[in-house]
Amino acid sequence: MSDMNQQMTARYKNNFLKEIEEQAEMGDWVKMCMQCGVCSGSCPTNFHSAWDHPPQELFMMIRAGKRDEVLESGSMWNCVSCYNCYVRCPRKVPITHIMHGLAEYAYRLGKAPKQQPTQFLSKTFWDNATKTGRVNEVKLTQTLYFKNGLMDGIKQAMAMQSVALGLVKAKRLNPMEAVGGGHKCKDIKGIHAMLAKARELEAQRKGRAA
Amino acid sequence: MSRGNLREGVIWIRPDTDAARETTQEMAEDYVRMACAEVKAMTVPAGNTNTGTSKTLLVVGGGMSGMTAALEASKTGYKVVLIEKTGALGGMAAKLWKRIPNREPFKAPMDNGVAELVAQIDADANIKVYLNASVVKTAGAPGRFQVDIAVESGPTVTEDIGAIIQASGFTPYDMAKLPHLGGGQANVVDQLGLETLAKAANGGPIKRADGKEVNSVVFVQCAGQRDATKEHLEYCSGHCCGTSVKQAMYFKDANPDVETVVLFTDLRMPGNNEDFYRAAQNKGIVFRKGVVSNVTGGGECKVKFKDLILNEDFTADADLVVLATGMVPTTGPDLDQLGEANRAAEGGNEEAKAQVVQMMSKSVLNLDYRQGPDVPQFKHGFNDSHFICFPYETRRTAIYAAGPVRRPMDIAQATEDATGAAMKAIQAMENAGLGKAAHPRAGDLSFPTARLEGCTQCKRCTVECPFGAIDEDERRFPLFNESRCRRCGTCMGACPVRVISFENYSVNTVGAQIKAVDIPDEFSEKPRVLILACENDAYPALDMAGMNRNEYDPYVRVIPVRCLGSVNTIWITDALNSGYDGVMLMGCKHGEQYQCHFVKGSELGRYRMSKIYDTLKGMNLEEDRLMDLEVAITDIDTLPKKINDYAKRIVEMGMSPFKGL
Numbered sequence: 001m002s003d004m005n006q007q008m009t010a011r012y013k014n015n016f017l018k019e020i021e022e023q024a025e026m027g028d029w030v031k032m033c034m035q036c037g038v039c040s041g042s043c044p045t046n047f048h049s050a051w052d053h054p055p056q057e058l059f060m061m062i063r064a065g066k067r068d069e070v071l072e073s074g075s076m077w078n079c080v081s082c083y084n085c086y087v088r089c090p091r092k093v094p095i096t097h098i099m100h101g102l103a104e105y106a107y108r109l110g111k112a113p114k115q116q117p118t119q120f121l122s123k124t125f126w127d128n129a130t131k132t133g134r135v136n137e138v139k140l141t142q143t144l145y146f147k148n149g150l151m152d153g154i155k156q157a158m159a160m161q162s163v164a165l166g167l168v169k170a171k172r173l174n175p176m177e178a179v180g181g182g183h184k185c186k187d188i189k190g191i192h193a194m195l196a197k198a199r200e201l202e203a204q205r206k207g208r209a210a
Numbered sequence: 211m212s213r214g215n216l217r218e219g220v221i222w223i224r225p226d227t228d229a230a231r232e233t234t235q236e237m238a239e240d241y242v243r244m245a246c247a248e249v250k251a252m253t254v255p256a257g258n259t260n261t262g263t264s265k266t267l268l269v270v271g272g273g274m275s276g277m278t279a280a281l282e283a284s285k286t287g288y289k290v291v292l293i294e295k296t297g298a299l300g301g302m303a304a305k306l307w308k309r310i311p312n313r314e315p316f317k318a319p320m321d322n323g324v325a326e327l328v329a330q331i332d333a334d335a336n337i338k339v340y341l342n343a344s345v346v347k348t349a350g351a352p353g354r355f356q357v358d359i360a361v362e363s364g365p366t367v368t369e370d371i372g373a374i375i376q377a378s379g380f381t382p383y384d385m386a387k388l389p390h391l392g393g394g395q396a397n398v399v400d401q402l403g404l405e406t407l408a409k410a411a412n413g414g415p416i417k418r419a420d421g422k423e424v425n426s427v428v429f430v431q432c433a434g435q436r437d438a439t440k441e442h443l444e445y446c447s448g449h450c451c452g453t454s455v456k457q458a459m460y461f462k463d464a465n466p467d468v469e470t471v472v473l474f475t476d477l478r479m480p481g482n483n484e485d486f487y488r489a490a491q492n493k494g495i496v497f498r499k500g501v502v503s504n505v506t507g508g509g510e511c512k513v514k515f516k517d518l519i520l521n522e523d524f525t526a527d528a529d530l531v532v533l534a535t536g537m538v539p540t541t542g543p544d545l546d547q548l549g550e551a552n553r554a555a556e557g558g559n560e561e562a563k564a565q566v567v568q569m570m571s572k573s574v575l576n577l578d579y580r581q582g583p584d585v586p587q588f589k590h591g592f593n594d595s596h597f598i599c600f601p602y603e604t605r606r607t608a609i610y611a612a613g614p615v616r617r618p619m620d621i622a623q624a625t626e627d628a629t630g631a632a633m634k635a636i637q638a639m640e641n642a643g644l645g646k647a648a649h650p651r652a653g654d655l656s657f658p659t660a661r662l663e664g665c666t667q668c669k670r671c672t673v674e675c676p677f678g679a680i681d682e683d684e685r686r687f688p689l690f691n692e693s694r695c696r697r698c699g700t701c702m703g704a705c706p707v708r709v710i711s712f713e714n715y716s717v718n719t720v721g722a723q724i725k726a727v728d729i730p731d732e733f734s735e736k737p738r739v740l741i742l743a744c745e746n747d748a749y750p751a752l753d754m755a756g757m758n759r760n761e762y763d764p765y766v767r768v769i770p771v772r773c774l775g776s777v778n779t780i781w782i783t784d785a786l787n788s789g790y791d792g793v794m795l796m797g798c799k800h801g802e803q804y805q806c807h808f809v810k811g812s813e814l815g816r817y818r819m820s821k822i823y824d825t826l827k828g829m830n831l832e833e834d835r836l837m838d839l840e841v842a843i844t845d846i847d848t849l850p851k852k853i854n855d856y857a858k859r860i861v862e863m864g865m866s867p868f869k870g871l
Binding site: 091 | 496499524
C-alpha cells in the first residue's frame with residue numbers, strides 16, 4: 001500500500017463518497033447523479049470489454065463505499081473524452097471530468113491497473129512535457145512505439161513511415177529533435193517551480209501531505 | 211324543445227351525389243318527423259319545487275383540505291360550518307414539524323402553515339367551527355340537508371346545510387402489520403413518528419426515544435405500499451418520497467455529518483419536487499435504488515436490502531429507521547360489506563349485529579339514505595367517482611370529497627383539491643335552490659316522477675339509482691329526492707311497468723320518435739337501423755364524425771339517450787316489432803375502468819339488454835338484430851366504420867320479417 005493510500009484510508013475510514021468528493025477532481029458532483037443511465041446510453045465506446053462498470057454504476061459504487069472495486073477499475077481509463085455524456089446529463093454532472101478525476105486519483109494512490117495503455121500515454125506525455133516545458137514529439141512517439149519491445153516498435157514505425165515523411169516535408173516534424181533533448185522553454189527552472197507550487201497548492205486544498 | 215340533427219347527422223355524413231340524394235332526403239325527412247313527434251310527446255319541465263334554500267356549506271374535517279375549503283367558500287361569500295373531530299384545527303398537517311416546500315426555490319422544508327390558516331378561520335365571521343364534534347346524522351337532500359352534530363360535552367346541534375365537503379383525511383398505514391420491516395420494534399418509526407421526534411428536537415439534533423442522538427438514519431420507501439401480493443396497500447401514496455426527502459433534510463440541516471440514506475425502488479417526485487430532490491442530493495443525502503427485505507430495530511438497527519443498480523445484497527447500519535408507510539383514507543364503512551352484514555343481522559345473526567355496530571361507528575357522514583351511511587368507495591377504499599371528468603364528484607349529489615380521502619396526495623395537491631371541491635359544492639347548492647340538476651346535466655329542470663297507481667313496488671328503481679336519490683315511503687312506493695337526482699333516467703330504464711318518466715324525456719318521447727320513422731317495405735332494399743346513443747360520449751362522437759365528413763350508412767336513425775341506463779327494453783322490442791332491421795346501442799365503457807358519466811348507468815343498461823336475447827328468440831329473430839357497442843368520445847373515425855359494418859351484417863341477414871305488420 002502506498003503512503004498516500006494509507007493516509008487516505010486512515011482519514012476517511014469507510015466514507016468513500018466523502019473521500020471522492022474531497023480528493024478527486026469534480027468528485028463533489030458524484031452525489032448529484034440520479035441513476036437515469038443516459039450517460040451509459042450516450043457513450044460511443046459501447047463499453048467494449050474494458051469497461052467493467054458504466055459511469056452511473058461507478059457513481060453508485062462510490063455511494064456504496066466500494067473503494068477497491070472503484071479505484072482498481074479500468075473503466076474510467078477507457079473514456080475517450082467525447083463529452084457526449086456531459087452534454088446529455090439531465091443533472092449537468094460533468095461525467096467526463098469525473099472519469100478523469102477518478103483515474104488520476106486512482107493513479108496517485110497507486111491503485112490504478114498496471115500497463116493500462118491510456119495510463120501509459122498520459123504518463124509518457126506528462127513526463128515528456130514537464131521535463132523541458134515543451135512536448136518533444138519525436139521522443140514521445142518513440143517511447144510509445146517501442147513500449148512493447150524493439151521489434152514491435154520497428155513494425156509500427158515502418159507502418160507510419162509515409163506519414164512521418166510527409167510531416168517532415170511540411171516542416172511539421174523535426175527529426176533532429178531526437179538528439180540533444182530537442183527544443184526547450186526559455187525558463188525551465190521557472191516551469192518546474194510553477195509545477196511544484198501547483199502541487200503544493202493542490203496538497204494544501206485537499207489536505208494532503210505535500 | 212327538440213332537435214332534428216340535419217347538418218352533422220345527415221348532410222355532412224352523406225356524399226353529395228345524384229345516387230345518394232334520394233336516401234339522404236329520406237333520412238332528413240325522418241329526422242324532421244322524429245323531432246316533431248318527440249316535441250309533441252314532451253311537456254316543458256316546470257322545475258323541482260321541492261327545493262331547499264340553504265346556502266351553508268358543511269365541511270367535515272378541519273385539516274389542511276377542510277380549512278382550505280372553508281376559507282375558499284367563505285371568500286366567495288358563503289357561510290360555512292366546519293366540523294373537527296379533535297380538539298384543534300390542523301389535522302395531520304399540524305403534526306408535521308415542517309412541510310414540503312410549495313414555492314420557489316423548492317430547496318428547504320418550510321413552515322406547515324397551519325397556524326396561519328387557523329388564524330384566518332378564527333377571524334372569519336362566515337365560518338362556524340365545531341371542535342370535538344362529529345356528524346351523527348345527515349338527512350334531507352342538496353339544498354336542504356339537516357345535519358345533526360354531536361359535540362363532546364354538549365347538546366346535539368342541528369344545522370341547515372346546502373352542500374357537504376368531506377375532507378376527513380387519512381390515517382397512516384399501521385406499521386405493526388409490517389413486522390418484517392421492523393414495525394413495532396424499538397427505533398423503527400413511521401413518517402409520522404419521525405415528525406414527532408423532529409418536533410421534540412425543535413431544530414436541534416434529532417434524538418430517538420431512548421435519548422440517543424441520531425447519527426445515521428435509513429429511510430425505507432414503499433413500506434407496505436405498491437404491494438403486488440395485495441397483502442398490504444396496493445397503491446402508491448404519492449407524497450412519501452417527498453416526505454422522506456424533507457425528513458432527511460431535518461437531519462442534514464441540524465447536522466451535516468448525519469448519515470442519511472433513502473432506499474427507494476422508484477423515486478417519485480412530481481412537479482417542483484424534482485428541485486427539492488436535487489437540493490437533497492446537494493445536501494449529501496444518499497439515494498440508493500434497492501428493495502428492503504428485512505429490518506431489525508433496537509439499539510443498532512440493521513436494514514437488509516438488495517441494491518438494484520449493483521445487483522448485490524447489502525446491510526446498512528443505522529441508529530434509526532423510518533418506514534414510509536402509505537395513506538389509508540377515512541371513508542367510513544364499505545357500503546357493500548355493510549349491506550351484507552345488515553342482511554345477516556336482520557336474519558338474527560348476533561355476530562353480524564356486532565359487526566354492523568362496529569362498522570357504523572366508523573361512519574363519517576351518517577347519511578340517512580337508503581343506500582347506506584356514507585359515500586360509496588371506489589378503488590382501494592377512496593371516495594372517488596369519475597376520475598376523468600369530475601374529480602371531486604362522489605356518487606352522492608352535492609357531497610364532495612377533497613384531499614387524501616379522495617385519492618392519495620400531499621398538502622399542495624390537497625389545497626388545490628379543496629378549492630375545487632368548494633367551487634363544485636357552491637355550484638351544487640345554487641342549482642339545488644333553483645330546482646336544477648347538478649352536472650353532468652347541470653341546469654336541467656326536469657326530474658323523474660312515477661305514476662304510483664301503476665307501480666308494483668318492485669324496488670328496482672330504488673336499488674338501481676346510482677346516486678341514492680330514491681327512497682321508499684311507508685307504503686314501499688318510490689320516494690324521489692329530486693335534488694339528489696342527476697337526471698340520468700336509470701330508474702326509467704329499470705321500471706318494468708314503465709311508470710317513471712321525465713316531462714321532456716320518457717318512454718313516450720323516445721317511443722314516438724321510433725314510430726315516426728318511415729319503414730319502407732321488405733322489397734325496397736332500404737333497411738332501417740335504430741341507434742340509441744349515449745348523449746355524453748357516443749352522440750358527440752357521431753357529431754364530430756359528421757364534422758370530419760366521415761360518411762356512414764344512410765339507413766340508420768340515431769336517437770340520443772341520457773344514458774344507456776335509461777334505455778327501456780320496450781323501445782327495442784317495439785322497434786323490432788315495427789319492422790326495424792336492427793338496433794344498435796352505443797354506451798360508455800363499464801366495469802372497473804368505467805367511463806359512464808352516471809357511474810353505473812351503462813353497466814345496468816347492458817345487464818338489462820343481456821336479458822333481451824330471450825325475447826329475440828321468442829320473436830324468431832337473429833341475435834345480431836341487437837348490437838351493443840362500447841363507444842368513447844374519441845371514436846370519431848372508427849364509429850362510422852362500425853356502423854357500416856353493422857349495416858353490411860344486416861344486409862347479410864336479410865330484411866326483418868316484421869315489416870308492414
